[in-house]
Amino acid sequence: MKTSLDWQELHRSLDEHGYVTIPHLLNQTECLEIISTYEEEQLFRTTINMARYRFGVGEYKYYDAPLPGLIQQLREAFYPELAKTANRWLEHLGKPAAYPVLLTDFLNECHREGQTRTTPLILKYEAGGYNCLHQDLYGSVFFPFQLVIALNQRDQDFTGGELLLTEQRPRAQSRGHAIQLQQGDALIFPTHHRPVLGTRGYYKTIIRHGVSTITSGTRYSLGIIFHDAR
Secondary structure (H helix, E strand, O other): OOOOOOHHHHHHHHHHHOOEEEOOOOOHHHHHHHHHOOOOHHHEEEEEEHHHHOOEEOEEEEEOOOOOHHHHHHHHHHHHHHHHHHHHHHHHOOOOOOOOOOHHHHHHHHHHOOOOEOOOEEEEEEOOOEEEEEOOOOOOOOOOEEEEEEOOOEOOOEEEOOEEEEEEOOOOOOEEEEEOOOOOOEEEEEOOEEEEEEOOEEEEEEEEEEEOOEEEEEEEEEEEEOOOEO
């Protein structure tokens, strides 16, 4: 895992655009090792067939606790810096800071609200698969950012399957982004909303995300969600 990140630039991009990509966060070996564990059922607490719930077409698995080492490392490494932006965004919207410095303290807040199930997950889509626009909230306590990492190679292992972000602006039509990630690339994006500076100060836009249709091959990705679920 890449350990040297320019957080000043990452914070700036999050403030300006609401999301940011990180090239080559994981190397090819790390990505393939994560994919190779997909059939190791003892690592996961549940498997979701997306079509059954009309979420889309595909499958994902939530990791069980304790999380595999690299998954836990990613969660712990990204939380403190993202908490800084999360609290700054609250201030923009006229609210007090709410996110503690350490992931363990934030998870304790989740657990006090009955959110005790782990949420990092691995997703698998075959040709024809897709993920409908949604938000990963899981309870009353949620962290405003999440991380997704592409685990295999676009245009080699699969085609299609762009990551989609939509931004619902007040009294205006929604804006969309289609983002292509290469193997090992990561995307940080809002879980629910972000502040945008307008002529009268900051206002809130609602964010949803999904995945466009995979046109060939098999697409794997890793999702790091920082809050736990009910």
